[in-house]
Amino acid sequence: MSAAPDDASAPTSNGQAPARDDATSSRDRTPAVRVVGLRKEFGSTVALDDVTLDVRTGELTVIIGLSGSGKSTLLRHLNGLHRPTAGSVEVLGRDVVALKGKELRELRRDVGFVFQQFNIVGRLTAMENVLSGALGRLRGPRFGVRAYPKQLRREALELLDRVGIGDRAFQRTDTLSGGQQQRCAIARTIMQRPRIVLADEPVASLDPEISGQVMEVLMRICTEEGLTVLCSLHQVDLALGWADRLVGLRDGQLVLDKPAAGLSTEEVMAVYQRLDPTGEKAAEYREPMPAGAVR
Amino acid sequence: MTSVDVERPSDGSDVDTSPSRTQERLSPPWPWQRWVMTGLFVLFAFVAYRSFGRTNFAPSTVLDGVDGMRNLIDRMLPINFSEIDLVIRLSIETVFIAVIGTAFAVLLSLPLSFLAARNTAPNGVIMGVARGVIVASRAIPDLVFALIFVRAIGIGGVGGVTAGILAIGAHAIGMIGKLYADAIENIEEGAREAVLSTGATRLQTLSTGVLPQVTPSFIGVALYRFDINFRSSTILGYVGAGGIGSLLREYLSALRYDLALGITLVIVVLVLAVEFLSAAIFSIGLVGVMLRRNLIVLFMSVELMLNAVNLTLVAASRMWGDADGQVFAFFIIVVAAAEVVVGLAILVNLFFRRGTVDVDVPSLLRS
Secondary structure, eight states, X not given: OOOOOHHHHHHHHHTTHHHHSOGGGGTTSOOSEEEEEEEEXXXXXXXXXXXXXXXXXXXXXXXXXXXXXXXXXXXXXXXXSSOOSEEEEEXXXXXGGGOOHHHHHHHHHHEEEEOTTOOOOTTSBHHHHHHHTTGGGSOSOOOSGGGSOXXXXXXXXXXXXXXXXXXXXXXXXXXXXXXXXXXXXXHHHHHTOOSEEEEESTTTTSOHHHHHHHHHHHHHHHHHHTOEEEEEOSXXXXXXXXXXXXXXXXXXXXXXXXXXXXXXXXXXXXXXXXXOTTSHHHHHHHTTXXXXXXX | OOOOOOOOOTTOOSBOOOTTOSOOBSSOOOOHHHHHHHHHHHHHHHHHHHHHHHHTOOHXXXXXXXXXXXXXXXXXXXXXXXXXXXXXXXXXXXXXXHHHHHHHHHHHHHHHHHXXXXXXXXXXXXXXXXXXXXXXXXXXXXXXXXXXXXXXXXXXXXXXXXXXXXXXXXHHHHHHHHHHHHHHHTSOHHHHHHHHHTTOOHHHHIIIIXXXXXXXXXXXXXXXXXXXXHHHHHHHGGGTOSSHHHHHHHHHHTTOHHHHHHHHHHHHTOOOHHHHHHHHHHHHHHHHHHHOOBHHHHHHHHHXXXXXXXXXXXXXXXXXXXXXXXXXXXXXXXXXXXXXXXXXXXXXXXHHHHSOOBTTSOOTTOO
């Protein structure tokens, strides 16, 4: 029951309203994330090209874009899993590029990451996976649930209940369903007591029904805890439903950055329609179908 | 035959110039790596062929030897068990060598494999060195290691046994380390990355993100290697490195094939009991110390380990007819008793003050 990070808890009381207004009211506050001129090359491929982005504390930003447009790459720069080719990345007032060793680990404690493929350790129980989120608070390696203090175990059980899989606590996670695995991964992330949560297509490998439920769990907890969230998504309806702000990436470049309120589906879809903006081609393909109709 | 028409140009070349495709090839490109592999295969086939000629290996040689084999079998029978005491004593020694050699190799391979695996190595230089050690250990046969260590430490007796253990361990690192590193490289990377993302240290990431994924293969490899080590430790005695092999050599050079067959049979039905018992007890104790957080259980686990060592000491001292081991066992018992008295006193005090005996609770001295 240690104190929550102080400046992260402040905007909770304000709710998300300020983020939807124009930026003037919160301009003086240090942004939770500040990315300036970020460029990343993998060999000859340019994954990110001059991306500049500020995310205010407590804001819920959804990143959309085609597969390969650089969404994951951008998120992975924010907790130091990738190093930029050029540009600067500042998270919670700390220069991520310059951090290493202990300082980098401390940053990572403050930045939770939810992966598309869940990335939980299948051979461990749900409980132990959640507990692993507390490793940053402990010293030394831990072998087995019993190696964690009782206090942390209680906390982990509460979190498992909050994400709705409390009854699965001592089941091996590779026997859980996809939705349950992602719930477990979310609990692990919250166990870190992060101030920012990065979610990399958290529901992309789940069916639409479960996607909605898992998204609801993730967003509810993040809102309750007053966390800043950056989430990449493919489902435009989910994006418009949850986001304070939408950011679009195309071929590694920032092509959309607007508050979600009042944004139309067409404007959002424009981010996706790279090859066929008018739908002409699609009509062309559809036409000859009846002639050689098989169905 | 259905009339599936593969349109090929009449000149039989591999290029199809149909206008609607961007790709003109019908078969994958043939890069230089493939030429190298093909070349190596041809070279190997050629060397194998030439080797037949050089060594004069021929099936007829085997047939010519049939008379000799019948003669050998005649001289092996009836089996002679007259020196059974000596045989059993040396057999136990052989098991000792295999068990300790394997344990030694596993303990050294654990850190080595994490340094040698591409995904967990701290940097390229350390990875290169670790891999070099593993490759070198695999390249040198255990018999050569045994010859070296026997020279360095001594033939027969305790020196021979020590040399045998070192030889078995040194060579086994090559295989265990390699297979461990392979297992680490084959883990699901995402889980490791996720643990790293929680702000865990390198060691914590390895223990929580990597180790659970590789535990089954680690145990499997260790057991498989023990099997191999047990067999090779019977041979090592041949070069003076202790165990049953030394006796086997004596009998064979004296042309006592009946006695030699007796030994071979005893090796097959070895007395594993003592060594396995103490190894099992020690392991239980070790696991207890690592996993349990209750101080009383921790104490019991430590005692279990101490007594497993005692068992080994007494068994060894009985085997070599030497009182040192038993004296040592008494010494350990006395020290252990003193340790328990002090430990329990602390424990009782802790319980009165804190109302618990969980080892994680007393953290006053931490920052």
